[in-house]
Amino acid sequence: MADGSLFPPEAQARKELRPHQETALDLIRASARLGNRLIVCGMPTGAGKTVMAARLIERALAKGKQVIFTAPAISLIDQTVAALEAEGITDIGVMQADHPRTNPLARVQVASVQTLARRDIPEAALIIVDECHIRSRVIDRLMDERQDVFFVGLSATPWAKGMGLRWQDLVVPVTIGELxxxxxxxxxxxxxxxxxxxxxxxxxxxxxxxxxxxxxxxxxxxxxxxxxxxxxxxxxxxxxxxxxxxxxxxxxxxxxxxxxxxxxxxxxxxxxxxxxxxxxxxxxxxxxxxxxxxxxxxxxxxxxxxxxxxxxxxxxxxxxxxxxxxxxxxxxxxxxxxxxxxxxxxxxxxxxxxSRADLDTTAPGEKAKREAKAEKLPKPCVSCGTLHAGRVCPTCSHERRPAANVETAEGELVQISGKRSAPTKAEKQAFWSMALWLQQARGWSAGRTAHLYRDKFRVWPRGLRNVTEQPDQAFMSFERSRRIAYAKRMAGGGK
Ligand SMILES: [Zn+2]
CATH class of the missing domain: 3.40.50.300 (P-loop containing nucleotide triphosphate hydrolases)
Known part of the structure; x- marks a missing residue:
C-alpha cells in the first residue's frame, strides 16, 4: 500500500506498455526495415496512441535526435503537451505565437499544422503527425523536401481518400473489437x-x-x-x-x-x-x-x-x-x-x-473504390431490435435464422438488402421443421407444406428429418409474405 501511493497512476502506467502498444512499435520498426519512411499507425481512440508515440520520441531523443509532433488544430496543442508530459517527455517547446511554453531549444517541438505552415521549421529526424487522415499541405511539402526524415502518422481512422498516395505503409496493431x-x-x-x-x-x-x-x-x-x-x-x-x-x-x-x-x-x-x-x-x-x-x-x-x-x-x-x-x-x-x-x-x-488493411489509393478526381461489404452489415434482432451481424443476438441471445431477408423490429419493417449465401443443410432442416409445425397447427395438407418449402429454396424437400420445431419470427414473416403474394395472385385473376 505504502509503495503504491508513492507513484501517481500515470507514472505507474508508463512503466509498461500494453501488448498492442508493443505491437505497434514492433510493426513500425518492421515497416521501417522494409525501407518505408512514411508510416501510418492506425490505432482506435482509447488505444493509447500518445503512450506509444512517447516511446518513439524517447528513442529518438536517446539517439540525440530532435522531434516535431504536429496536431491538426491549435486547440489540441495544450492537451498534447500535457499527454506527452504525463508520459515523461519533458524537453518540450511549443511553436505558437505568445505561447508560455515557447522554447526553440527544446528537442521536442509541438506545433499545429497551421503554425508550421507559417514558420521556419526546425530540424528533426522524426516528425509525428497526429490525426494524419486530415490532409495538410505543409506535411505534404515536408515529406517531399525532407527525404531523410522519418514520418509516423497517427489516426484512429486512416481511411481518407488517397492517403496511400502520400504515405507508404499502414500498420494496424489493434482493432476496436480487440480493445x-x-x-x-x-x-x-x-x-x-x-x-x-x-x-x-x-x-x-x-x-x-x-x-x-x-x-x-x-x-x-x-x-x-x-x-x-x-x-x-x-x-x-x-x-x-x-x-x-x-x-x-x-x-x-x-x-x-x-x-x-x-x-x-x-x-x-x-x-x-x-x-x-x-x-x-x-x-x-x-x-x-x-x-x-x-x-x-x-x-x-x-x-x-x-x-x-x-x-x-x-x-x-x-x-x-x-x-x-x-x-x-x-x-x-x-x-x-x-x-x-x-x-x-x-x-x-x-x-x-x-477496418482496412491498406491505405486508400484513389487518385484525385477518381471515384472512391468501395469494397463490397453486404455480408458484414448488421440487421436488427427480431426479438429485441439490437443491431448485430452475427447469428446470436448479443443482447437477448435470440438466434437468427437466415430464412428471410426481411425482418421486423419494433413493429417497423426494416429491410436490409444484400447478397444471400447458399442455404446450409441445417437452415433447410430448420425451415422444414418449422413448416411441419405449422402444418400440424393449421391442419394443412402435406402438399401445401412442401410448396412453402419450394417457394423458399426453389427445390422440393429431400433428405430431411420429419421433426417439428416452433417457428421463429423470420419464418412467420416469410410464410405471411407468401400468403399475401398468393392472395394477390388470386385477386389478380389467377395468373
Ligand atoms: Zn435480441
Whole structure:
C-alpha cells in the first residue's frame, strides 16, 4: 500500500506498455526495415496512441535526435503537451505565437499544422503527425523536401481518400473489437429506431448534402422520435446527440427541454468558457444530454454512455469517430447504448466490423473504390431490435435464422438488402421443421407444406428429418409474405 501511493497512476502506467502498444512499435520498426519512411499507425481512440508515440520520441531523443509532433488544430496543442508530459517527455517547446511554453531549444517541438505552415521549421529526424487522415499541405511539402526524415502518422481512422498516395505503409496493431474484448473500450449495443429515407438527398463528393439532410432529419416527427426513443430506452444515461447542423441541434435540444430533460448545446463556435461550463454540468449530472453538430472536438473525454446519432453520413471515418465518443470505459456503466436514427450502422456497418488493411489509393478526381461489404452489415434482432451481424443476438441471445431477408423490429419493417449465401443443410432442416409445425397447427395438407418449402429454396424437400420445431419470427414473416403474394395472385385473376 505504502509503495503504491508513492507513484501517481500515470507514472505507474508508463512503466509498461500494453501488448498492442508493443505491437505497434514492433510493426513500425518492421515497416521501417522494409525501407518505408512514411508510416501510418492506425490505432482506435482509447488505444493509447500518445503512450506509444512517447516511446518513439524517447528513442529518438536517446539517439540525440530532435522531434516535431504536429496536431491538426491549435486547440489540441495544450492537451498534447500535457499527454506527452504525463508520459515523461519533458524537453518540450511549443511553436505558437505568445505561447508560455515557447522554447526553440527544446528537442521536442509541438506545433499545429497551421503554425508550421507559417514558420521556419526546425530540424528533426522524426516528425509525428497526429490525426494524419486530415490532409495538410505543409506535411505534404515536408515529406517531399525532407527525404531523410522519418514520418509516423497517427489516426484512429486512416481511411481518407488517397492517403496511400502520400504515405507508404499502414500498420494496424489493434482493432476496436480487440480493445473491447480486452476491456479497454466499452461494450456497446445499437438500435435503429428510425431508418430515414435519404433517397431524395443529393450526394456531393461522396457525402450527403447538408441542406438535404436537414430537410429530412429536421422533420418534427423524426425529432419527436429521437426524444421519445431516448425516454424509453435511454435510462437517463449521460448522452451525446449528434445533429446535422446547428438548427437541427437546437431543435433537438429544445425538444429534450420540452420533455423536462436538461440538455446542452455545443458547436464549433461555442467558446472555451461555455464549453467547460457545459462539460462540468454534464459531469455532475445537471445536464443529461449534449446536442452537438458533427464537431469532432466535442466530448473527447466526457463520461458518455449513450450516443444518439441523428446525422446520416456516408463516411466510415465520421461514423467511427462519432461512435468512438461513447466507447470510453466509465466506472458505473457497463456498456454504451447507441440509438442510431440516421441509418448509419445499417448502411456502413457496426464499428467493430469496419477496418482496412491498406491505405486508400484513389487518385484525385477518381471515384472512391468501395469494397463490397453486404455480408458484414448488421440487421436488427427480431426479438429485441439490437443491431448485430452475427447469428446470436448479443443482447437477448435470440438466434437468427437466415430464412428471410426481411425482418421486423419494433413493429417497423426494416429491410436490409444484400447478397444471400447458399442455404446450409441445417437452415433447410430448420425451415422444414418449422413448416411441419405449422402444418400440424393449421391442419394443412402435406402438399401445401412442401410448396412453402419450394417457394423458399426453389427445390422440393429431400433428405430431411420429419421433426417439428416452433417457428421463429423470420419464418412467420416469410410464410405471411407468401400468403399475401398468393392472395394477390388470386385477386389478380389467377395468373
Ligand atoms: Zn435480441
Amino acid at each position: 473491447i474484448e480486452a476491456g479497454r473500450l466499452s461494450q456497446f449495443k445499437v438500435y435503429a429506431p428510425d431508418v430515414p429515407d435519404l433517397s431524395g438527398v443529393k450526394v456531393q463528393a461522396g457525402e450527403y448534402v447538408e441542406s438535404g439532410l436537414a430537410d429530412v432529419m429536421g422533420q418534427a416527427a423524426l425529432i419527436g422520435s429521437v426524444v421519445q426513443t431516448w425516454l424509453e430506452k435511454g435510462e437517463d444515461r449521460p448522452t451525446l446527440c449528434f445533429a446535422v447542423n446547428r438548427a437541427h441541434a437546437a431543435d433537438l435540444q429544445a425538444e429534450f427541454e420540452r420533455h423536462g430533460i436538461a440538455a446542452g448545446y455545443v458547436d464549433a463556435m461555442t467558446d472555451r468558457v461555455e464549453r467547460d461550463l457545459i462539460n462540468r454540468r454534464f459531469r455532475t449530472g445537471d445536464i443529461c444530454v449534449i446536442c452537438s453538430v458533427r464537431t469532432m472536438t466535442t466530448g473527447v473525454d466526457l463520461p458518455v454512455s449513450c450516443i444518439i446519432d441523428a446525422a446520416p453520413t456516408r463516411s466510415e471515418m465520421l461514423h467511427v469517430q462519432k461512435i468512438g465518443r461513447g466507447l470510453r470505459v466509465n466506472p458505473g456503466t457497463e456498456d454504451c447504448l447507441i440509438l442510431d436514427h440516421a441509418g448509419n450502422s445499417l448502411r456502413l456497418g457496426l464499428v467493430t466490423d469496419i
